[in-house]
Amino acid sequence: MAILVxxxxxxxxxxxxxxxxxxxxxxxxxxxxxxxxxxxCGDAAAAAAKIxxxxxxxxxxxxxxxxxxxxxxxxxxLSIADKYTHILAPATGFGKNFMPRVAAQLDVAxxxxxxxxxxxxxxxxxxxxxNILTTVQSKDRIKVITVRITGFDPxxAAAAAAxxxxxxxxxxxxxxxxxxxxxTKSTRPELSAARVIVSGGRGMGSGExxxxxxxxxxxxxxxxxxxxAAVDSGFVPNDYQVGQTGKIVAPELYFAVGISxxxxxxxxxxxxxxxxxxxKDAEAPIFQVANYWLVExxxxxxxxxxxxx
Amino acid sequence: xxVLVAVKRVVDPNVKVRVKADGTGVETANIKMAMNPFCxxxxxxxxxxxxxxTVTEIVAVSIGLPQCQETLRTALAMGADRGxxxxxxxxxxxxxxxxxxxxxxxxxxxxxxxxxxQAVDNDCNxxxxxxxxxxxxxxxxxxxKLTPEGDHxxxxxxxxxxxxxxxxxLPAVVTTDLRLNEPRYVTLPNIMKAxxxxxxxxxxxxxxxxxxxxxxxxxxxxxxxxxxxVKLADVAELVNKLKNxxxxx
Numbered sequence: 001m002a003i004l005v006x007x008x009x010x011x012x013x014x015x016x017x018x019x020x021x022x023x024x025x026x027x028x029x030x031x032x033x034x035x036x037x038x039x040x041c042g043d044a045a046a047a048a049a050k051i052x053x054x055x056x057x058x059x060x061x062x063x064x065x066x067x068x069x070x071x072x073x074x075x076x077x078l079s080i081a082d083k084y085t086h087i088l089a090p091a092t093g094f095g096k097n098f099m100p101r102v103a104a105q106l107d108v109a110x111x112x113x114x115x116x117x118x119x120x121x122x123x124x125x126x127x128x129x130x131n132i133l134t135t136v137q138s139k140d141r142i143k144v145i146t147v148r149i150t151g152f153d154p155x156x157a158a159a160a161a162a163x164x165x166x167x168x169x170x171x172x173x174x175x176x177x178x179x180x181x182x183x184t185k186s187t188r189p190e191l192s193a194a195r196v197i198v199s200g201g202r203g204m205g206s207g208e209x210x211x212x213x214x215x216x217x218x219x220x221x222x223x224x225x226x227x228x229a230a231v232d233s234g235f236v237p238n239d240y241q242v243g244q245t246g247k248i249v250a251p252e253l254y255f256a257v258g259i260s261x262x263x264x265x266x267x268x269x270x271x272x273x274x275x276x277x278x279x280k281d282a283e284a285p286i287f288q289v290a291n292y293w294l295v296e297x298x299x300x301x302x303x304x305x306x307x308x309x
Numbered sequence: 310x311x312v313l314v315a316v317k318r319v320v321d322p323n324v325k326v327r328v329k330a331d332g333t334g335v336e337t338a339n340i341k342m343a344m345n346p347f348c349x350x351x352x353x354x355x356x357x358x359x360x361x362x363t364v365t366e367i368v369a370v371s372i373g374l375p376q377c378q379e380t381l382r383t384a385l386a387m388g389a390d391r392g393x394x395x396x397x398x399x400x401x402x403x404x405x406x407x408x409x410x411x412x413x414x415x416x417x418x419x420x421x422x423x424x425x426x427q428a429v430d431n432d433c434n435x436x437x438x439x440x441x442x443x444x445x446x447x448x449x450x451x452x453x454k455l456t457p458e459g460d461h462x463x464x465x466x467x468x469x470x471x472x473x474x475x476x477x478x479l480p481a482v483v484t485t486d487l488r489l490n491e492p493r494y495v496t497l498p499n500i501m502k503a504x505x506x507x508x509x510x511x512x513x514x515x516x517x518x519x520x521x522x523x524x525x526x527x528x529x530x531x532x533x534x535x536x537x538x539v540k541l542a543d544v545a546e547l548v549n550k551l552k553n554x555x556x557x558x
Contacts, residue, residue, distance in 0.1 A: 067473070070438065070448050093469040097450050100403070100438035109404050109523035112433045122527065127431050128326045132335055135528040175447035176477040179463075183471035192469070196557075220558065228487065238453070238488055239471050245347075245427065245487060247469070253557040263325070270535065274555045276547065290538045292550055304544040309558065 001029035001120065006077060006089040006099075007036050009044035011066065016193040017090035017147075019051050019154035024147045025088050026053040026155060027117045033058055033084075035167070037076055039066035049161040056162050062169035067181075068094060071173040074101035079170050081106055081142060085120070091146035091248075092192065099146050108140035115151030129244040129267035149192065150250035150271055184237050186224075188214075191242065194223035196253045199242055199269070202229035203258020203279065203298060210236055212299070213257060216306045225249065227265045243268035258298045261286030278302065310457065310479075311366045312355045313419040314389065315410060316348040318373060318380040319430040328529050335430075335529060344380050347425025349387075350485040353492040354423055354455060356388035363457055366390050368417055372401050372409055378508060385503035386495040392508040397520055405513075405520040407439035412516035414444060419480065421462070426451050426484040437484035447477040453488040 003025045008015040018034075025032045032053055036045040037060045045059040058080070064072055077098070081087060087102060089095030091113040103110035115133070116124030122137045123145065191197060198217040200210055210224065217224050225247070226240040242249055244267040254272035259265060261277070261284055269275070270289050277290035280297050287293045294301055320326055320335070321343040327336050344352075358364040369384035371377040372395040381392035395409050414422065427434035441448035449455075453472065454465035457479065466473045467486045477483075495503075513520045541547050551558045 069475075070441075070450065074442060093451065093467070096434050097438065100435035101442035101448070103435070104404060104407055104439035104442040107404070109402060110433070110435050110439075111524065112435060126532070128320070128335065129322075129429065129432070130532065131326055132328060133530050133532050134526055135530075136524045137527055138524050140523055173447075174478075175481075176449070176475050179474040179476055181468075181471060181473055182465075190469075232487070237471060238467050238486075239469060244429065244432065253551070253555075264322070274551070274557050275535075275538075276551070287538065287540075289535050291535075291555065292539055292541055292547055294541050294544070294547060296543075301544055305547065308544060308548045 001085045002031045002033065002083060003029050003086045003088065004080070004084040005032060005034045006095070007034050007044070007048050008090055008092060008094040009036060009038060009041060011038045011041040012043050014044050014047045016154070016190070017092055017149040018048065020149040020152045021088050021090045021147045022051050022053055023152045023155040024114070024117060025086070028086050028120055031055050035060070035077065037065045037068065037073060039063050045164050049164055050158050052156045052158045054158065054162040057164045058167040059164055060167040060169050064172040065169065067178045068098065069176055069178060070098040070101055071175045072170070073098040074105065075170040075173060077102045078105055080167065084142060086143045086145060088145045088147055091148050095146045099144055103144035106142055106144065108142050108144055109138055110144045110146070111136060111138055112146050113148045114145055115148045129263050130270065131263060148248060150248055184239050188217060189221065189223045191223045191225050191247050191249055194251050196220045196222035197225050197249055197251045198222050198255040198257065199225035199227065199259060200230055200235070200257050201227040201259030202233060204230060204235055207235040212302045216255070216302055219306055219309050227259045256286050256290070257302060259286055260284045261289065310364050310420040311368070311417065312358065312364050313368050313370060313414060313417055313422045314351045314355050314384065315422070315424045316352060316369055316371050316380050316384050317345040317425070317428045318342050318371065318377045319345045319428055322346060322429045328531055332529055334526065342376070344383050345425050345428045347427060347485050349492040350487070350489050351423040351425050352384045352387045352389060353490045354485060357490065359388065368393065368419065370395065370410065370413055372397065372406055374398055381508055382503050383495060385506045386499045387493060391506055394508065394510045395513055395516070396510050397513050399520050400522050401520050402522050402524060403433050403435035403439055404523060405518070406436040407443050408518045409513055409516060409520065410440050411443045412518050421457070421480060422482045424482065424484050426486055437482050441482035444482070447481045448483070449475055449477050449481065450484045451486040452483050453486050455483060455489070
């Protein structure tokens with residue numbers, strides 16, 4: 001069984017989810033090719049070659065892969081899809097965007113956001129905001145899969161680097177054109193890769209008050225996240241959102257501050273190892289999933305915590 | 310411009326779902342149902358574009374049980390012009406949804422298809438992208454802004470690090486994210502008006518589409534519960550627990 005993993009990267013570095021997706025692939029077979037499509041992405045390809053379990057890295061380098069547009073990514077994957085029994089990508093904004101195009105054009109189902117692998121054709125995936133786990137079987141000739149990266153520990157470093165081969169680009173589809181990014185600038189770790197996350201909810205009251213959480217986060221080397229309520233209220237940008245329709249995280253330590261704990265938020269963080277909740281409402285549902293909780297005013301508790309660490 | 314919007318009937322997102330006693334699926338009998346929230350955003354977008362004069366007709370489509378007519382009536386009350394129900398009692402999976410919608414697109418010839426980015430029941434996040442692929446159209450998934458301009462549209466997508474701006478050729482498929490708009494509440498007069506709007510019912514076979522599921526569900530279960538936590542007296546105790554018990558700082 002040959003497996004293709006499509007790596008997410010920014011042309012310089014691999015995104016952390018690549019190693020987790022390769023780890024998932026290792027549970028399916030031991031012939032794993034990793035596709036790195038980008039522009040001037042040699043460094044990312046070299047990094048992929050150093051991950052344990054990788055058989056070879058395929059690099060497709062062209063200006064129209066500088067940003068992974070869905071139409072172009074799908075066409076490139078389809079150019080080699082028939083060589084593989086399984087095609088995997090992380091269930092991040094990257095993988096969710098183009099993988100269904102690949103599946104549809106192969107006339108196969110996609111198995112979205114798997115958190116477990118039972119066998120080569122049977123997978124576990126969360127539904128209903130993670131409140132239910134379903135085990136599904138696919139009899140399609142090629143399994144197109146997106147992987148919940150928090151469900152798999154990342155693969156380690158390889159003893160020797162895997163070979164890197166060139167893959168011919170497919171012509172630019174011309175259907176869509178990249179105009180620009182408006183990215184959130186931050187010196188803190190990315191939410192999906194952070195060991196510690198400090199998240200705030202509606203209880204923060206304003207964007208200005210998020211400075212309290214930033215001070216705590218800086219003390220801990222943590223990322224800052226938010227509930228949908230805080231994003232909808234305009235306190236922080238949308239890419240801070242943790243939850244069913246935002247980012248799915250599972251850090252070692254998660255602080256939920258002024259977050260009531262709607263099921264849509266719990267869906268994004270309840271696999272965290274240790275959860276701390278701070279909320280002045282003693283009835284807040286967040287306490288049902290917290291390891292430790294404080295019924296206290298966050299404006300008093302958070303600065304005190306920052307000072308004591 | 311004519312717009313097609315797909316809407317799905319799902320368990321109300323505020324309802325806590327349970328596994329059926331026999332473990333074959335999720336209990337949906339006697340449970341409150343609602344339009345998928347992302348589909349509401351899709352309808353709202355189409356209605357706002359019609360109010361702004363860029364859209365001439367809005368066709369809402371749903372696929373599933375006869376009860377999906379209620380979901381379509383909600384779409385009509387929000388401002389869609391007519392509805393199409395593709396009536397089937399099969400568990401219609403995303404690939405089949407995309408094939409049914411492709412057949413409807415062939416009949417209706419819209420310039421734009423607006424769909425929710427995911428349904429909050431199966432959380433698949435596939436159908437819009439699949440439809441775009443089957444049609445050979447461009448896509449813009451997870452959009453927070455949409456401005457049609459002649460033969461193309463300017464879109465803003467929500468991506469992991471922030472926002473991404475694209476120009477896509479029309480016709481195209483777009484899928485909605487939360488920040489695109491805030492859907493309106495339906496008013497009683499509009500509910501009454503919606504009852505008089507046309508609603509066509511067709512079978513997937515009439516469209517020549519095979520909706521047989523590709524994935525077989527073997528098991529449905531609840532995830533393991535987290536152990537009960539501890540309520541702490543003060544910040545000092547929290548710091549102590551994190552350092553000495555959980556050993557995470």
